[in-house]
Amino acid sequence: MKGDTPARYGGEPVRSETIGYGRQSITDHEKAAVISALEGDYITRGPTVTEFEDKVAKRIGVDHAIATTSGTSALHLAGQAAGFSPGEEILTTPLTFVSTALTAVYTGATPVFADIDPHSRTLDPEAVRRQLTASSAGLVPMHYAGHPADIEGLLSLADEHDLTVIWDACHAFGGSWRDEPLGAQRDAAVFSFHPVKNITTGEGGMVVTNDGGFASRVRRLRSFDIEYEPDRHVDKPWYQVADGIGYNYNITDFQAALGLAQLERLEEFKRQRDKIIDRYDEAFGEIDGLRTPPTPVDSEPMYHLYVLEVSDEFGCSRKEFVHAMHAENIGVQVHYVPLHYHPLFQKKYDYSPGEFPVTERVYRKIVSLPLFPGMDVDDVRDVVRAVKRVNRYFSD
Ligand SMILES: Cc1ncc(COP(=O)(O)O)c(C=O)c1O
Numbered sequence: 001m002k003g004d005t006p007a008r009y010g011g012e013p014v015r016s017e018t019i020g021y022g023r024q025s026i027t028d029h030e031k032a033a034v035i036s037a038l039e040g041d042y043i044t045r046g047p048t049v050t051e052f053e054d055k056v057a058k059r060i061g062v063d064h065a066i067a068t069t070s071g072t073s074a075l076h077l078a079g080q081a082a083g084f085s086p087g088e089e090i091l092t093t094p095l096t097f098v099s100t101a102l103t104a105v106y107t108g109a110t111p112v113f114a115d116i117d118p119h120s121r122t123l124d125p126e127a128v129r130r131q132l133t134a135s136s137a138g139l140v141p142m143h144y145a146g147h148p149a150d151i152e153g154l155l156s157l158a159d160e161h162d163l164t165v166i167w168d169a170c171h172a173f174g175g176s177w178r179d180e181p182l183g184a185q186r187d188a189a190v191f192s193f194h195p196v197k198n199i200t201t202g203e204g205g206m207v208v209t210n211d212g213g214f215a216s217r218v219r220r221l222r223s224f225d226i227e228y229e230p231d232r233h234v235d236k237p238w239y240q241v242a243d244g245i246g247y248n249y250n251i252t253d254f255q256a257a258l259g260l261a262q263l264e265r266l267e268e269f270k271r272q273r274d275k276i277i278d279r280y281d282e283a284f285g286e287i288d289g290l291r292t293p294p295t296p297v298d299s300e301p302m303y304h305l306y307v308l309e310v311s312d313e314f315g316c317s318r319k320e321f322v323h324a325m326h327a328e329n330i331g332v333q334v335h336y337v338p339l340h341y342h343p344l345f346q347k348k349y350d351y352s353p354g355e356f357p358v359t360e361r362v363y364r365k366i367v368s369l370p371l372f373p374g375m376d377v378d379d380v381r382d383v384v385r386a387v388k389r390v391n392r393y394f395s396d
Helices: 029-038 045-062 069-081 100-105 124-130 149-162 212-222 253-263 266-284 318-327 343-349 357-363 377-395
Strands: 064-068 091-092 108-112 134-142 164-168 187-192 205-209 306-310 366-369
Touching: 029 343, 045 205, 045 253, 064 069, 064 212, 069 100, 069 134, 069 164, 069 187, 069 205, 091 100, 091 124, 100 108, 100 124, 100 134, 100 149, 100 164, 100 343, 108 306, 108 343, 124 149, 134 149, 134 253, 149 164, 187 266, 205 212, 266 306, 318 366
Parallel strands: 091 108, 091 134, 134 164, 164 187
Antiparallel strands: 064 205, 187 205, 306 366
16 A cells, blocks of 8 residues: 555655654743743842752652752762762663763762663662672662662662662653652652653753752752851851862753743643553554553653564564654654763773673664653654554565
């Protein structure tokens, strides 16, 4: 049937405009909030940032939330506040974005990868156990696509070996595990508010923790590591003290205004994401060679990504599938090229392909389909049509 020929092999694309895998949803509500912040006294970090931090802390159920310029800078500060240092080894997953491992790298500590569980695609506690040495000091698990890592297993390992845990929860804002928000688990967690994430501030991130000392260290490092009100302040009101190497990772009040307005829409965003996921699950569940995302146990994730696994029975390789979907103007993506494939980790830490077989097997199959709140029924229909059309072409 010519009309059903995929665009890559001579047909017309299912749509003329490319749809990406993720995108922000900004309404007049958010625009008004940003304008109102811009008309206020502060356009750098001011009271709206504090309000955003307080609201996030309350929502996650933690005592402290510190907003930063990005998820990456939040991970940097969290690693430093945890005291990760040269000679120490920090265990993490290879199936993640580079920033997860930078939590160790920035501090001079060594990132040590451990293989993943193929079902959840998150760190496998038993694989972590095999990588432990006397130098192991920390653990940075990532809630892949929003699916919780094995929180119980990893925390009990951390207890046994006295590891500080920093959860990379950049994908997971709005989700919960055993009725507890993801991010509330010790010792600290980090969120990203990049435009494709579950809520956005443009660029932005947040560290959350119940540890007061850890929180004040993050706060200080965020702002130049300067003590703005040292004891001498009474005597010399202008006096400030810099006694360490800090950063300017301050987020602005107008970004926080956007974040506050997005927070109000979190349930709406989750409903919209869940609806698209249900539609995809229904459409793809019966197709040979496609594995839909796993159903999580004891948790209610807010999925950031919809990750399919494409295997041989589908009829074509994952690579061919990606090209075919792009030709249909469906901007699928692969999350992620495993970290041990990157020159950074090969040159600096001597990693090489072949070391993490489960991660590599999963990597060869995964592909993220578009998933974001602004997708309408036509967008979802186009994605479904494109997948089915490619499948039929290779099945006939
Ligand atoms: C798992 C993970 N960690 C960290 C980050 C870094 O977040 P940001 O882009 O806000 O720096 C990302 C962002 O894409 C991510 O996906």
